[in-house]
Amino acid sequence: MIDIILAILSSIGALSILFASIGILRMPDFYLRLSVTVKASTLGVGLLLICAAIMFPDVSVTTKAIAIIFFLIITAPIAAHMIGRSAYFTGTPLWKDTVIDELAGMYNKETHELESKEEEAENPPNEEPNIAKSDEETE
């Protein structure tokens, strides 16, 4: 019985990691790649660690596995947010079929602060969103 549970959990975990890597290879844009990889890989590694926690009879291993899962869930979104933010500042182009870029013109270029809607009314944004012209720029 416990073998079946372990097999199901590890299968779902390995398949999520596989989908994350297919996504990072196939997605057309940096931001889409970022949004695919972080969530799927955290889920996959978390499920594999739950497998280890069930498999070993020790309490210490279970504690360690839960600690790694907790750490991953805490840190993965922070790292993803920071790298996405710095990618937006350094001018990584968006996918060529992007419909809307709601951040365009909302960032203060000097202080790197996000401005709200009211301040935007005083200085209307005259910047074009940084959308790629062709697939080759983001591929």
Next chain:
Amino acid sequence: MITLETYFDYVILPILAISVMMVFIRLFKGPSVVDRVIALDLIITTGIGIITVYSIRSNQAVLLDVAIILALIAFLGTVAFAYYIEKQKDD
């Protein structure tokens, strides 16, 4: 009827190995630095998964300590890359 050990050996570990290979392609051809940074992050995260499966297979619970350290290094590396890439634009 296959056992859980052969299932881990012949299904789970090859899937994870194929994933790492596909991420390596993105690491080599990624058009910008940030693509390579997230590819490295995903490689290390997949490495944590491989270490976990290997520690189950070889019955060595000590290997999970390595997974903790790798998770820490992946986070710190990504944050440091993001910080300095953003600083580089200012100058």
